[in-house]
Amino acid sequence: MSVPTISLHDFDARRQDIINELMDASMNVGFFTLSNHGIPLEDVRSAFDLSRRFFALSPETKSKTPLNGKNAGWESQTQVRPSTGTADQKESLQLQFARMEGLWPANEDVPDFKVKAERFMNQVRDLSVKVMECLAEGLGLPLTTFTEGTVDPGLGDSQDVLRLLHYHSTEGKKFGPNFWRAGAHADFDVLTMLFQRDGEGGLEVCPGRKVVGDFGMGATWLPVEARLDRIVCNIGDQLMRWSDDRLKSTYHRVRLPEGGESSGPRYSIAFFNQARTNTIIQGPGKKYPPITGGDFIAEAMARNRMQSAEIARKAAMESAEKVASQVHFIPQHLQQAQAAQHAQTA
Template structure:
């Protein structure tokens, strides 16, 4: 098969972490700390991990996938009625993005959306990149309420994971998760057509990259195709596991934790004969949130200070026209 190669690892070798202690509604610092330690170990072992008992209702996940699938199945002219804006809201056609270090443009379609701010807030934040009005298609009126509900549910889960990481680092629990009132968090519904073999081993649904922000929650369908660079430098398959999110630490959180948590590379190759769907939630705080490495006594910061917004926008500029 003429596709990029990856080692197929056993499902049981993938860390699947139960985070009910974070999402169950009862505060138990010891249980939260245990979960955080498990996540940190996994992020530096096989290179990625999954979470279950995350608290996002299964019926909401199904509704988000169903409405996204209906959108992507629509004619191109209809999808382009909500063509992506400079605020990174709306539809992106295939062969538009190219990740840094890759040679060919990505073979996928994307729909981006963010928090649904009211008009006064949008006017106040008009000059802030990555904050703007969403582009909702008139031909699918249900898309707005479903994806907005999905967005808020995932941001809440992401903030609980970030709180646990802060507890593990013995810093203020809200240090990573406090600035989300006007967040630049984004949802990305993704559609990967079956990839013809004749496109070769250097064609990807999305090329190798790290995520740019703080934390990513990825929900994927049963088709598969996600590949992750493991801790020993080998590309491995990230099998679909029902009821879970794949969790990626982003570049911002790697810097914020002075590289205690690692932002790992991943890519997608849809070598099946079916389309593949996934939804990525980029759980990022307010644009001007300082990203200053948290160092212990005697440590040296390994990265220069930045802000969440600056980091993400710099990566956007490198990845898209």
């Protein structure tokens, strides 16, 4: 098994073939990459340059737009994955179409940041509409099911997020075996579209999830090549639920550099298509009870906060040296996955 690449060239003429490829990838892997997607490379490079300029600012300047309770703003090494119990080795800036009052970087800090960021956000959203329409058609649903459910018609209820990510350089640093640039997790959106720079790899995916809420942490991790000219896409928990588990939201992670790989910084940009606040998420077979997009996100964030708080409480009882150098607080689902892996290799 591998992560397939799907070309969008001659989109209108090849629409049914593209739908078939998207459905196969989404049902069996949960990940795919897009080539010939139509977003000019110079625009992708410009977005990365905007990201680099923001993250080059001092912490004091970046903290003028701190992460708020509405999933927007800047954070640094605050995300503790329940799958690992350690903080991701990165910082990020989360941007939205709505709820951004006072959270845009100031023009004197990064000139024209808001204008350039919103332009790129619109480009990515327009492309995601084409993909989501294909997935709706492939599922036998009305064409606009997911696009009307995610794209704000002017009500200010969009929950889409563009996340600029800066993974810190690991040069000259030592980490324990349970540290990651991004610990294993599944996205809780509809569709994620991820941009990477050439040679800045480390992204790995682990197919095998059966139902929403199942950790599905197997022993096989598939690498995803980092290429500027391809967009990495994956199904999120909202769409897995919306499709009655036909489309798979897959666990993935970003590992630290190994061997002779570059230990310098890594940049990526993720666009999360999320159900609008009042959109009702429920599949045609009604496998799960209806839930609004707003409640779905609120519940997912609350679960993460509770799990992270418990991890932090336990960590406070250990020495700093032990926390920084050893595998600790392995969650039950990972204990089970590790036991299964050892049984297979024994």
